[in-house]
Amino acid sequence: MSRPMSRTDEVVDGVKRMILDGRLRPGDRLPVEKELAAELGVSRGSLREGVRALSILGVLDTRQGDGTYVTSLDPERLLxxxxxxxxxxxxxxxxxxxxVRRLLETEAAALAARSIDESGLAEARRLLDTAAGALHEEPLDHERLLETDIAFHRAIATAAGNPVLAALVETLASRTVRARLWRSRTDDDVVRRTHSEHEAILDALAAGDPDRARLRMAMHLIGVEDFVHSAGSTGAGGTGHPSQGG
Known part of the structure; x- marks a missing residue:
């Protein structure tokens, strides 16, 4: 048996219906609190709770002294x-x-190989050149390498041309997740191997070869998964397998 809908849920559902019906569009300002509460049949207190919930979900944006607006509703924000x-x-x-990340990113790489333009390739090349420079520093600047790693994978997901896919990749490969991997590195040679794998992915993109791009990305991320599995078996910072960037 489904649970009864709370007043907050009624507000969330009501505002969602207004958006789906086209009565509220991205960038629109919500009706004043009294009017909207009356339309939805809830108290003003329940309305405020619902608005807070929708703000957390990225659907609404409350601006102090100005009112509440529908956001852009872009996938990255909503996800x-x-x-x-x-x-x-x-x-x-x-x-x-x-x-799940591997499944999504391998397809993103294949799509990117079909659609990436010169500016996208130039940006990916710039990022790998930045990483190459960092690899020659002593000691290695792991924070800089982390940032370029994140940016490189983001550039590929963006080049795939599907904003929902790009948003999912960005979420699954969040900075927090990546930082956990990079913090547990024990072997700088693996960092350099990661860079070589990135170069192979970029070569496939530049060649416009979806199958090779998919394969290169899969090989790269399987290495990440192997490390995650090994780390889980040996405990955090275990030595069952050298660490892996992602």
Whole structure:
């Protein structure tokens, strides 16, 4: 038996219907509190709770002294709360999350190989050149390498041309998740191998070869999954397998 809908749920559902019906569009300002509460048949207190919930979900944006507006409703913003779930559970069930990430990113690489333009290739090249420079520093600047790693994978997901896919990749490969991997590195040679794998992915993109791009990305991320599995078997910072960037 389903649970009765709470007043807060009624507000969330009511505002969602207004958006789906086209009565509220991205950037629109919500009716004043008294009018909207009356239309939805809830108290003003319940309305405020519902608005807070929708703000957390990225649907509404309350501006002090100006009112409440519908956001852009772009996928990246709406999927952002999922990142909170991944940050909470990503360590205890890391293998499952990384497996899903691999499925998405391999297809993103294949799509990107078909559609990436010169500016996209130039940006990916710039990022790998930045990483190459960091690899020659002593000691290695792991924070800089982490940032370029994140940016490189983001550039590929964006080049795939599907904003929902890009948002999912961004969420599953969040900075928090990546930082856990990079913090546990024990072998700088693996960092350099990661860079070589990135170069192979970029070569496939530049060649416009979807199958090779998919394969190169899969090989790269399987290495990440192997490390995650090994780390889970030996404990955090275990030595069953050298660490892996992602």
């Amino acid at each position: 952002a709360p999922m990142g909170f779930v991944i940050d909470l559970h990503g360590e205890s069930d890391a293998e499952s999350f990384h497996a």
